Amino acid sequence: MISIEGLSKVFTSNKSSVTAVESLDLNINDGDIFGVIGYSGAGKSTFVRLLNRLEEPTGGSIKINNEDITAMTARQLRIARQDIGMIFQHFNLLWSRTVEDNIAFPLEISGVAKLDRQKRVQELIDLVGLSGKEKAYPSQLSGGQKQRVGIARALANNPKVLLCDEATSALDPETTNSILDLLVDINKQFGLTIILITHEMHVIRKICNHVAVMESGKVVEQGDVMDVFLHPRQHVTKKFVEQVMGNGEEDENIRDITEAYTEGKIVRLHFIGETTNQALISQLAKKYEVEINILQGKITQTQAGAYGTLIVQIAGNELDEAVRYIKEKSSVEMEVIQNAK
Numbered sequence: 338m339i340s341i342e343g344l345s346k347v348f349t350s351n352k353s354s355v356t357a358v359e360s361l362d363l364n365i366n367d368g369d370i371f372g373v374i375g376y377s378g379a380g381k382s383t384f385v386r387l388l389n390r391l392e393e394p395t396g397g398s399i400k401i402n403n404e405d406i407t408a409m410t411a412r413q414l415r416i417a418r419q420d421i422g423m424i425f426q427h428f429n430l431l432w433s434r435t436v437e438d439n440i441a442f443p444l445e446i447s448g449v450a451k452l453d454r455q456k457r458v459q460e461l462i463d464l465v466g467l468s469g470k471e472k473a474y475p476s477q478l479s480g481g482q483k484q485r486v487g488i489a490r491a492l493a494n495n496p497k498v499l500l501c502d503e504a505t506s507a508l509d510p511e512t513t514n515s516i517l518d519l520l521v522d523i524n525k526q527f528g529l530t531i532i533l534i535t536h537e538m539h540v541i542r543k544i545c546n547h548v549a550v551m552e553s554g555k556v557v558e559q560g561d562v563m564d565v566f567l568h569p570r571q572h573v574t575k576k577f578v579e580q581v582m583g584n585g586e587e588d589e590n591i592r593d594i595t596e597a598y599t600e601g602k603i604v605r606l607h608f609i610g611e612t613t614n615q616a617l618i619s620q621l622a623k624k625y626e627v628e629i630n631i632l633q634g635k636i637t638q639t640q641a642g643a644y645g646t647l648i649v650q651i652a653g654n655e656l657d658e659a660v661r662y663i664k665e666k667s668s669v670e671m672e673v674i675q676n677a678k
């Protein structure tokens with residue numbers, strides 16, 4: 338749905354020039370929640386602002402639904418922008434307008450009649466969970482509520498694409514999660530394509546299905562979120578995966594574990610995008626005469642299912658049968674770390 342080729346942006350002043358985005362190629366599918374992650378200064382904000390030409394590209398092309406955004410006149414761009422909503426880290430609300438008037442603003446600009454406007458505003462207020470706050474001013478709202486107004490305003494003209502520029506970075510973790518849940522809801526309900534930039538891998542893990550990693554203005558790695566989690570290639574990507582999964586230091590404890598637990602087998606279970614086998618431990622305990630002792634692990638949830646590892650001790654009369662079941666009947670990968678001494 339979105340095809341970006343050779344996109345670049347160079348900021349020049351009389352003394353120096355900075356290449357914020359360099360020869361960037363990306364394809365984004367219809368209905369994707371596509372995350373772009375990078376550290377501060379990587380060029381993420383510039384990239385996302387190029388997509389609706391809040392920044393003018395220095396080179397390259399951006400096609401959205403086969404329309405070349407980069408070649409549009411100012412008038413064509415105004416119309417095309419109705420299909421591209423945007424939300425911001427600091428919300429960018431109009432402080433002198435109430436919630437309902439903020440949401441009505443883009444409808445006024447696109448010339449929607451007053452009665453239709455009122456109806457649409459009420460729909461949007463219900464959608465984002467702000468009923469009762471219609472007459473409140475932004476200064477009377479929490480950060481999460483302000484972002485809900487931002488989302489409602491961005492959706493007012495039924496866009497096909499929603500750009501999110503660090504939309505949860507100013508929010509606490511709980512509010513972040515509720516805003517991310519709302520974005521997933523909107524993506525599912527309306528098939529809206531979402532492009533989200535962030536410096537937090539947690540955000541990518543929770544809602545994205547594709548991710549691109551940016552460093553020094555370039556995309557250095559991209560792919561399905563699960564693939565990138567499983568096989569991060571670049572140093573910067575490994576660092577981001579560590580934000581969620583830890584840095585593998587726990588492996589150093591394995592010797593302590595194997596010395597402390599000597600009965601049965603100690604196995605490492607890899608859950609890779611699991612949805613069907615998340616209840617594996619309880620299934621084993623019900624089916625076989627075994628004791629299962631969870632020793633260590635970290636499982637996290639992604640859009641593609643559970644991902645992570647568990648180290649468990651399995652002992653008991655039906656140990657071999659239980660191990661065979663994991664190998665043959667489940668899709669969880671198993672590695673035996675230690676057999677009984």
Ligand SMILES: Nc1ncnc2c1ncn2[C@@H]1O[C@H](COP(=O)(O)OP(=O)(O)OP(=O)(O)O)[C@@H](O)[C@H]1O
Binds near residue numbers: 355357375376381536
């Ligand atoms: N208007 C501007 N004029 C000059 N340089 C700019 C401008 N905007 C961004 N830059 C430079 O471009 C580079 C990329 O900045 P950008 O804001 O896109 O990065 P970012 O990854 O979004 O970082 P952050 O998360 O801190 O905003 C930086 O070196 C920045 O200083």
